[in-house]
Amino acid sequence: MIKSNSPYYITTPLVSVASGLTCQNYKLSVSVWDGLKSSPPATATYTTTKNNPTASTGSDRINIARIVNDYIDFAPQKTTTTSVINGNNQRWVKTSVIYNNDFVAQPQITVLTVTNKALSSDNAFLTLNGVLHTVPINGGIFTSASANAEEIKNYINTLTTHTATRLETIVTITAVQNGLQSATLIDVSGVAAMTVNVLTTQAGSTGPEAPQYATTSLMSLGYSYGNEGENVTTIENNTLIATQDYKVNREGVFVVPILVSETLQTTATVISYPNNEINQSFTIPLTTDSSNLVKYIWVICTETTTDSYIEVVFNGQTTTLLIQDEPKYTPIDIFFQNKEGAEQVLTFFKEQNNSLSITSSEFESDRGQPSLGNHQFVRYNVQGRTELTLNSGFVDQDMNEAFTQMLLSERIWSYSTNIFSKISSIFIPLSIKSKELSYKTQLNERLINYEIKFDYSYNEINNI
Numbered sequence: 206m207i208k209s210n211s212p213y214y215i216t217t218p219l220v221s222v223a224s225g226l227t228c229q230n231y232k233l234s235v236s237v238w239d240g241l242k243s244s245p246p247a248t249a250t251y252t253t254t255k256n257n258p259t260a261s262t263g264s265d266r267i268n269i270a271r272i273v274n275d276y277i278d279f280a281p282q283k284t285t286t287t288s289v290i291n292g293n294n295q296r297w298v299k300t301s302v303i304y305n306n307d308f309v310a311q312p313q314i315t316v317l318t319v320t321n322k323a324l325s326s327d328n329a330f331l332t333l334n335g336v337l338h339t340v341p342i343n344g345g346i347f348t349s350a351s352a353n354a355e356e357i358k359n360y361i362n363t364l365t366t367h368t369a370t371r372l373e374t375i376v377t378i379t380a381v382q383n384g385l386q387s388a389t390l391i392d393v394s395g396v397a398a399m400t401v402n403v404l405t406t407q408a409g410s411t412g413p414e415a416p417q418y419a420t421t422s423l424m425s426l427g428y429s430y431g432n433e434g435e436n437v438t439t440i441e442n443n444t445l446i447a448t449q450d451y452k453v454n455r456e457g458v459f460v461v462p463i464l465v466s467e468t469l470q471t472t473a474t475v476i477s478y479p480n481n482e483i484n485q486s487f488t489i490p491l492t493t494d495s496s497n498l499v500k501y502i503w504v505i506c507t508e509t510t511t512d513s514y515i516e517v518v519f520n521g522q523t524t525t526l527l528i529q530d531e532p533k534y535t536p537i538d539i540f541f542q543n544k545e546g547a548e549q550v551l552t553f554f555k556e557q558n559n560s561l562s563i564t565s566s567e568f569e570s571d572r573g574q575p576s577l578g579n580h581q582f583v584r585y586n587v588q589g590r591t592e593l594t595l596n597s598g599f600v601d602q603d604m605n606e607a608f609t610q611m612l613l614s615e616r617i618w619s620y621s622t623n624i625f626s627k628i629s630s631i632f633i634p635l636s637i638k639s640k641e642l643s644y645k646t647q648l649n650e651r652l653i654n655y656e657i658k659f660d661y662s663y664n665e666i667n668n669i
Contacts, residue, residue, distance in 0.1 A: 206464065207298055208427035208546065209274035210615075212435045214266045219257050221304040223414055228304040230256045234416070235269055236299040237276045242421055242467070242493035245299050250276070273298050277426050279542050279616045281632045284503045287475055289487045292462065292499030292547060294425065301419040315378045315388045317357075331360070332389045333367055334380065423498055425546025426615070440464050445499065445547040448522040449603055453506050453515075454536035454552050455528050458620065461502040461517045462547035467493050473502055473519040477512035477528075501548055529554060529598075537595060537621060540632065541614040550620075551607055554598030555654070561665070563589045589665035592638060593619075597655040602647050608655055612642050617659070634662035 207213050220227050234249035251272050255265050276296050284290050329340040340360060354374050361369035361378060370377050378388050422438070429437035442448065445462035453459045465471065470490050477483040483504070492498060502517055506528060509515070515526040529536075529552075536554045543549040565587040573579035597608075611617065618632040638658040645653040 206427070206438055206440055207273070207422050207424040208429055208437060209270045209424050210426055210428035211270060211437065212268045213270040214268050214435055215300050216264050216266050217302050217418065218264045220262050221306070221414055221417070223417060224304070224306065226304070226306045227260050227262055228257055228306055230254055230305050232303045232305065233267055234301050234303065235272060237273050237296050239296050239495050242297055245297070245421070269298070269300065273424055274426055279426050281540050281548055281618055282501055283630070283632070285505070287483055287485055287503060287505045287508055289473060289489060289500050289502050291497050292501055293496045294546065295495045295499050296424050297421055297495050298424045299419065299421040301416040303416050304414045306414070317376045317378065317388055318374055333364070333378070336366065338364065423495060425499070426542060427544055427546035440545065442522045443520050444522050444524070445545040446524070446543065446549050447606060448524045450525045450527055450601065452529050452552060452554070452600065453526045454538065454554065455506050455509065455530050457506055457536060457538045457552055458550065459504045459506065459526050460548050460550050461504070461519065461524050462545070462549065463500055463502060463519050465489055465498050465500055466491050467498070471520065473517070475502065475504055475515065475517050477509045477515045480512050482509045482512045483515060499547055537619050539595070539611065539635070540618045540620050541611045542616040543610045543614065549607070549610070551611055553595035555596035557596070558594040560592045561589050562592065563587065587666070588668070591661045591665060593635065593659045593661065595657055595659065599652050599654055602653060605644050608642060612637055612639065635659040636662040
């Protein structure tokens with residue numbers, strides 16, 4: 206899977222494999238679409254042409270990552286029951302290369318195998334590209350009433366439209382002008398004097414060649430770390446989060462994002478223990494639809510009342526959810542776009558604080574006397590942003606990677622009850638305000654708690 210928030214290079218040889226020619230330029234076509242893999246758009250989404258003025262025989266590279274990731278606007282997905290839903294945050298990317306050799310075009314070649322065959326009349330007819338030439342026999346072109354390879358070669362070289370070479374009985378004809386080549390030599394009785402193999406060799410080409418190096422890959426808004434290099438596409442075990450233990454709130458939710466197979470039907474199970482209050486098995490069909498290739502296994506933890514943990518099993522990998530009952534605080538589930546370009550959840554269990562910061566402008570007015578209730582200093586452009594400070598509660602050291610990915614994420618939300626309807630849960634957009642993370646270890650800190658600051662990603666006064 207292409208991770209488009211990191212470089213993804215298309216490397217193109219400057220020598221065409223099909224023709225063996227060094228290109229004067231090549232055109233890279235990039236198509237981006239949502240839907241079936243077999244249904245790319247008729248017109249490329251993006252094309253670029255790279256010239257090869259030095260006739261280099263090496264290769265050229267183009268980074269397509271920033272071109273393609275604009276076609277995904279990451280949006281969180283949700284459901285109300287433990288189930289499997291579509292991710293809807295992926296696209297197909299198809300690339301292909303067209304070589305252009307306009308400046309090194311050569312004519313095509315016709316190869317004729319000549320036999321010393323007697324001709325039955327005084328004249329034979331040589332047809333080159335549909336143009337009929339009369340070939341005199343006996344005292345003319347041929348010294349005898351038979352077709353001779355050397356004599357045919359010499360005759361063709363008297364013409365202005367073609368040239369010929371000979372190797373034993375093989376006469377190779379090359380046209381001065383480009384075009385499909387054909388040649389035939391017959392006598393007047395219609396008996397072929399030589400056998401003809403048309404277009405058995407391609408000496409060159411004119412204009413663009415047929416597309417080459419066509420590849421189609423799934424793309425997400427993921428990224429690779431700086432020490433991983435470029436063109437990182439690996440997904441371990443087709444699970445888009447680390448398969449480890451996670452603490453979850455009994456009143457909250459959890460999501461396990463997975464990559465579905467294009468060729469095999471798979472299954473996933475969600476079972477809570479010890480009483481199996483959640484006991485679900487899901488058949489996940491194969492698909493080549495980009496919207497369905499990443500799916501989210503949504504776990505509604507409130508479907509348990511006494512069970513202490515939940516196991517989510519997919520592709521032989523088990524993600525264990527350790528259910529926590531928090532008596533003092535109201536835990537908050539934070540959703541974010543993770544390293545693989547999928548939805549992930551972290552639950553903050555402990556102390557929470559909200560604060561409001563205000564910005565405004567002011568001008569001095571002479572509207573009237575303050576004694577009459579008029580403002581001499583008038584405030585305008587008043588706006589506010591709310592800051593949210595959350596504490597994770599005690600977590601294991603192996604959660605450091607999840608906190609890292611959250612702080613590096615471009616999209617973050619809190620998931621909580623709709624404060625207006627009090628019925629459904631909604632995603633509330635957040636921005637990370639914390640700019641650093643000091644990694645904690647059980648060796649040094651023993652008990653690990655992370656305090657993270659967020660801003661609500663909107664103004665308190667609606668102005669959009």
